[in-house]
């Protein structure tokens with residue numbers, strides 16, 4: 058056990074989960090302001106492995122492991138995350154207008170399951186503020202910008218489809234210069250407008266056509282929650298195929314609590330929201346593999362998330378079709394050294410299995426199983 062898990066984590070976990078998150082982001086912002094500190098951390102944490110270098114959607118990545126959206130919602134610590142060894146950083150979700158998100162409390166730790174329960178509801182500073190911040194930042198790895206429509210709060214009436222689409226487009230236009238890629242979050246589990254987007258064919262088509270007209274310079278991905286059934290997934294892919302603007306997909310948390318958790322029911326009912334970390338790994342792996350199996354692989358690539366906390370879990374996602382892999386929850390439980398540990402472990406696993414490059418391992422388990430896994 059390292060210093061983080063032995064000493065820092067027990068102390069940090071005495072603090073409320075959201076307060077700790079905010080403290081970590083403020084500390085990251087201060088650290089990011091120091092070029093000398095970031096250079097020194099880079100020397101300690103970053104190892105470059107030729108085997109892990111890859112090109113995805115025309116962007117060059119030093120390794121396939123990225124920070125998932127939701128940790129640094131407003132792009133305040135990008136140089137620090139880069140110095141920890143991430144190959145890309147996805148910030149957001151960001152909306153056209155600033156949002157306070159859902160009422161508190163809205164983030165809980167479930168240590169017995171190595172998970173978090175999140176009901177943030179997309180609080181963020183808004184596209185304008187984030188664009189100004191990013192214009193000043195030192196960014197040396199691909200920066201994903203995760204975009205969503207503004208959550209005006211649980212009491213506000215549902216937005217019209219046109220208003221939702223307009224919200225996405227305004228953010229895309231404002232942030233295109235700063236982005237490496239866009240990830241359009243179509244599936245926030247914790248807002249009324251965020252659900253069911255991907256299964257609403259008319260709304261999805263409206264969005265895709267509008268995005269195509271906005272003609273962003275940067276590649277566009279869609280983040281979708283696991284589909285309830287294959288028919289819905291096929292219909293979703295049909296819609297996306299019909300309006301060629303999308304380069305690939307990310308997988309989001311399923312809404313609610315799809316699996317039983319080892320937590321007393323009374324405690325669980327006081328924690329509404331989606332579950333991240335280890336409990337969601339299997340369901341998100343399966344969803345990613347299903348997407349990979351059915352999507353047109355010449356057109357699309359997959360970015361996997363969900364329960365990555367060691368090299369084996371990252372490698373499994375790659376073998377199930379993910380070209381890039383992201384994590385969030387493991388950073389909270391394992392600390393900053395986890396990034397170096399996963400990249401080193403991935404290098405070893407790829408070498409063990411005779412892959413000259415990580416790209417060669419993408420999807421091998423889906424193909425080997427003849428379409429089943």
Ligand SMILES: Cc1cc2nc3c(=O)[nH]c(=O)nc-3n(C[C@H](O)[C@H](O)[C@H](O)COP(=O)(O)O)c2cc1C
Nearest residue numbers: 125126127149150175333334362363364384385386
């Ligand atoms: C605290 C928290 C906040 C999140 N916020 C967002 C978000 O704003 N946008 C988004 O697309 N995904 C968000 N996610 C989902 C993550 O990006 C990721 O897909 C998910 O947590 C699975 O990865 P993990 O098990 O490594 O945490 C959030 C997850 C957590 C735990």
